[in-house]
Amino acid sequence: MVSSMLDEGAGPLDSRAYHQQLEDNAVELNFSVNHDYFQGSIKLLKERQDKSFELLRLALNEPKFEQDATVRVREQVMAALRRETTDPGSIATRACAAAAESAEGMLCPRSVAATTAPKMPSGMVSSTASGMVQLS
Structure with missing residues:
Protein backbone atom coordinates (compact mmCIF):
# COMPACT_ATOMS: atom_id res chain seq x y z
CA MET A 1 0.00 0.00 0.00
CA VAL A 2 2.81 2.42 0.90
CA SER A 3 4.57 1.82 -2.41
CA SER A 4 1.36 2.80 -4.20
CA MET A 5 0.89 5.92 -2.08
CA LEU A 6 4.32 7.55 -2.42
CA ASP A 7 3.43 9.42 -5.61
CA GLU A 8 0.01 10.54 -4.34
CA GLY A 9 1.13 13.94 -3.16
CA ALA A 10 4.15 15.09 -1.20
CA GLY A 11 5.35 18.17 0.63
CA PRO A 12 3.13 21.13 -0.26
CA LEU A 13 1.70 19.35 -3.35
CA ASP A 14 -1.54 17.39 -3.38
CA SER A 15 -1.83 14.35 -5.65
CA ARG A 16 -2.95 16.29 -8.72
CA ALA A 17 -0.24 18.96 -8.36
CA TYR A 18 2.45 16.36 -7.66
CA HIS A 19 1.52 14.36 -10.77
CA GLN A 20 1.47 17.57 -12.80
CA GLN A 21 5.01 18.38 -11.62
CA LEU A 22 6.14 14.86 -12.59
CA GLU A 23 4.60 15.29 -16.04
CA ASP A 24 5.89 18.85 -16.56
CA ASN A 25 9.42 17.71 -15.75
CA ALA A 26 9.25 14.40 -17.68
CA VAL A 27 9.87 12.33 -14.56
CA GLU A 28 8.89 8.67 -14.25
CA LEU A 29 8.77 7.62 -10.62
CA ASN A 30 7.86 4.05 -9.63
CA PHE A 31 7.80 2.16 -6.35
CA SER A 32 7.10 -1.52 -5.83
CA VAL A 33 7.23 -4.12 -3.10
CA ASN A 34 7.20 -7.87 -2.75
CA HIS A 35 7.76 -10.17 0.22
CA ASP A 36 11.54 -9.67 0.01
CA TYR A 37 12.12 -5.99 -0.71
CA PHE A 38 10.88 -2.46 -1.33
CA GLN A 39 12.16 -0.86 -4.54
CA GLY A 40 11.98 2.50 -6.24
CA SER A 41 13.13 3.79 -9.59
CA ILE A 42 13.32 7.15 -11.29
CA LYS A 43 13.75 8.07 -14.95
CA LEU A 44 14.55 11.70 -15.67
CA LEU A 45 16.01 14.15 -18.14
CA LYS A 46 19.51 15.26 -17.26
CA GLU A 47 18.65 18.92 -17.78
CA ARG A 48 15.84 18.59 -15.21
CA GLN A 49 17.61 16.40 -12.71
CA ASP A 50 17.59 18.92 -9.85
CA LYS A 51 13.79 19.28 -9.95
CA SER A 52 13.40 15.52 -10.53
CA PHE A 53 15.45 14.61 -7.47
CA GLU A 54 13.55 17.20 -5.43
CA LEU A 55 10.28 15.46 -6.37
CA LEU A 56 11.81 12.12 -5.37
CA ARG A 57 13.02 13.62 -2.08
CA LEU A 58 9.54 14.94 -1.34
CA ALA A 59 7.96 11.54 -2.06
CA LEU A 60 10.34 9.73 0.28
CA ASN A 61 10.58 12.31 3.08
CA GLU A 62 7.26 14.16 3.02
CA PRO A 63 4.53 11.91 1.59
CA LYS A 64 0.98 13.21 2.05
CA PHE A 65 -1.13 10.07 2.63
CA GLU A 66 -4.32 12.11 2.24
CA GLN A 67 -7.57 10.36 3.14
CA ASP A 68 -9.19 10.46 -0.33
CA ALA A 69 -6.03 9.18 -2.03
CA THR A 70 -5.64 6.45 0.60
CA VAL A 71 -9.21 5.22 0.02
CA ARG A 72 -8.78 5.29 -3.78
CA VAL A 73 -5.41 3.49 -3.76
CA ARG A 74 -6.68 0.93 -1.23
CA GLU A 75 -9.53 0.07 -3.60
CA GLN A 76 -7.08 -0.26 -6.50
CA VAL A 77 -4.82 -2.57 -4.48
CA MET A 78 -7.77 -4.69 -3.35
CA ALA A 79 -9.04 -4.99 -6.94
CA ALA A 80 -5.59 -6.09 -8.11
CA LEU A 81 -5.41 -8.70 -5.35
CA ARG A 82 -8.84 -10.04 -6.33
CA ARG A 83 -7.73 -10.29 -9.98
CA GLU A 84 -4.63 -12.25 -8.94
CA THR A 85 -6.79 -15.00 -7.46
CA THR A 86 -8.06 -15.93 -10.94
CA ASP A 87 -5.08 -14.95 -13.12
Whole structure:
Protein backbone atom coordinates (compact mmCIF):
# COMPACT_ATOMS: atom_id res chain seq x y z
CA MET A 1 0.00 0.00 0.00
CA VAL A 2 2.81 2.42 0.90
CA SER A 3 4.57 1.82 -2.41
CA SER A 4 1.36 2.80 -4.20
CA MET A 5 0.89 5.92 -2.08
CA LEU A 6 4.32 7.55 -2.42
CA ASP A 7 3.43 9.42 -5.61
CA GLU A 8 0.01 10.54 -4.34
CA GLY A 9 1.13 13.94 -3.16
CA ALA A 10 4.15 15.09 -1.20
CA GLY A 11 5.35 18.17 0.63
CA PRO A 12 3.13 21.13 -0.26
CA LEU A 13 1.70 19.35 -3.35
CA ASP A 14 -1.54 17.39 -3.38
CA SER A 15 -1.83 14.35 -5.65
CA ARG A 16 -2.95 16.29 -8.72
CA ALA A 17 -0.24 18.96 -8.36
CA TYR A 18 2.45 16.36 -7.66
CA HIS A 19 1.52 14.36 -10.77
CA GLN A 20 1.47 17.57 -12.80
CA GLN A 21 5.01 18.38 -11.62
CA LEU A 22 6.14 14.86 -12.59
CA GLU A 23 4.60 15.29 -16.04
CA ASP A 24 5.89 18.85 -16.56
CA ASN A 25 9.42 17.71 -15.75
CA ALA A 26 9.25 14.40 -17.68
CA VAL A 27 9.87 12.33 -14.56
CA GLU A 28 8.89 8.67 -14.25
CA LEU A 29 8.77 7.62 -10.62
CA ASN A 30 7.86 4.05 -9.63
CA PHE A 31 7.80 2.16 -6.35
CA SER A 32 7.10 -1.52 -5.83
CA VAL A 33 7.23 -4.12 -3.10
CA ASN A 34 7.20 -7.87 -2.75
CA HIS A 35 7.76 -10.17 0.22
CA ASP A 36 11.54 -9.67 0.01
CA TYR A 37 12.12 -5.99 -0.71
CA PHE A 38 10.88 -2.46 -1.33
CA GLN A 39 12.16 -0.86 -4.54
CA GLY A 40 11.98 2.50 -6.24
CA SER A 41 13.13 3.79 -9.59
CA ILE A 42 13.32 7.15 -11.29
CA LYS A 43 13.75 8.07 -14.95
CA LEU A 44 14.55 11.70 -15.67
CA LEU A 45 16.01 14.15 -18.14
CA LYS A 46 19.51 15.26 -17.26
CA GLU A 47 18.65 18.92 -17.78
CA ARG A 48 15.84 18.59 -15.21
CA GLN A 49 17.61 16.40 -12.71
CA ASP A 50 17.59 18.92 -9.85
CA LYS A 51 13.79 19.28 -9.95
CA SER A 52 13.40 15.52 -10.53
CA PHE A 53 15.45 14.61 -7.47
CA GLU A 54 13.55 17.20 -5.43
CA LEU A 55 10.28 15.46 -6.37
CA LEU A 56 11.81 12.12 -5.37
CA ARG A 57 13.02 13.62 -2.08
CA LEU A 58 9.54 14.94 -1.34
CA ALA A 59 7.96 11.54 -2.06
CA LEU A 60 10.34 9.73 0.28
CA ASN A 61 10.58 12.31 3.08
CA GLU A 62 7.26 14.16 3.02
CA PRO A 63 4.53 11.91 1.59
CA LYS A 64 0.98 13.21 2.05
CA PHE A 65 -1.13 10.07 2.63
CA GLU A 66 -4.32 12.11 2.24
CA GLN A 67 -7.57 10.36 3.14
CA ASP A 68 -9.19 10.46 -0.33
CA ALA A 69 -6.03 9.18 -2.03
CA THR A 70 -5.64 6.45 0.60
CA VAL A 71 -9.21 5.22 0.02
CA ARG A 72 -8.78 5.29 -3.78
CA VAL A 73 -5.41 3.49 -3.76
CA ARG A 74 -6.68 0.93 -1.23
CA GLU A 75 -9.53 0.07 -3.60
CA GLN A 76 -7.08 -0.26 -6.50
CA VAL A 77 -4.82 -2.57 -4.48
CA MET A 78 -7.77 -4.69 -3.35
CA ALA A 79 -9.04 -4.99 -6.94
CA ALA A 80 -5.59 -6.09 -8.11
CA LEU A 81 -5.41 -8.70 -5.35
CA ARG A 82 -8.84 -10.04 -6.33
CA ARG A 83 -7.73 -10.29 -9.98
CA GLU A 84 -4.63 -12.25 -8.94
CA THR A 85 -6.79 -15.00 -7.46
CA THR A 86 -8.06 -15.93 -10.94
CA ASP A 87 -5.08 -14.95 -13.12
CA PRO A 88 -3.32 -18.11 -14.40
CA GLY A 89 0.12 -16.48 -14.34
CA SER A 90 -0.29 -15.35 -10.74
CA ILE A 91 -1.57 -18.77 -9.69
CA ALA A 92 1.42 -20.47 -11.38
CA THR A 93 3.88 -18.05 -9.78
CA ARG A 94 2.50 -18.73 -6.30
CA ALA A 95 2.53 -22.50 -6.91
CA CYS A 96 6.15 -22.44 -8.09
CA ALA A 97 7.23 -20.27 -5.18
CA ALA A 98 5.49 -22.62 -2.73
CA ALA A 99 7.14 -25.65 -4.36
CA ALA A 100 10.53 -23.97 -4.20
CA GLU A 101 10.10 -23.15 -0.52
CA SER A 102 8.98 -26.67 0.36
CA ALA A 103 11.48 -28.28 -2.08
CA GLU A 104 8.72 -30.61 -3.34
CA GLY A 105 9.76 -30.22 -6.96
CA MET A 106 7.80 -28.70 -9.80
CA LEU A 107 8.26 -27.66 -13.40
CA CYS A 108 8.07 -23.89 -13.73
CA PRO A 109 8.33 -21.55 -16.72
CA ARG A 110 11.73 -19.87 -16.92
CA SER A 111 10.18 -16.46 -16.20
CA VAL A 112 8.77 -17.73 -12.89
CA ALA A 113 11.85 -19.74 -11.97
CA ALA A 114 14.09 -16.73 -12.57
CA THR A 115 12.67 -15.13 -9.43
CA THR A 116 12.52 -18.35 -7.42
CA ALA A 117 15.64 -20.31 -8.39
CA PRO A 118 18.28 -17.83 -7.10
CA LYS A 119 16.93 -18.40 -3.57
CA MET A 120 17.40 -22.16 -3.76
CA PRO A 121 20.53 -24.14 -2.84
CA SER A 122 22.69 -25.25 -5.77
CA GLY A 123 21.76 -28.61 -7.25
CA MET A 124 18.03 -28.01 -6.78
CA VAL A 125 17.52 -26.28 -10.14
CA SER A 126 17.88 -27.81 -13.59
CA SER A 127 16.69 -26.87 -17.09
CA THR A 128 14.63 -29.04 -19.41
CA ALA A 129 14.69 -29.12 -23.20
CA SER A 130 11.18 -27.70 -23.35
CA GLY A 131 12.21 -24.40 -21.78
CA MET A 132 10.92 -25.31 -18.34
CA VAL A 133 12.95 -25.32 -15.14
CA GLN A 134 12.83 -28.22 -12.69
CA LEU A 135 12.77 -27.13 -9.06
CA SER A 136 13.50 -30.08 -6.79
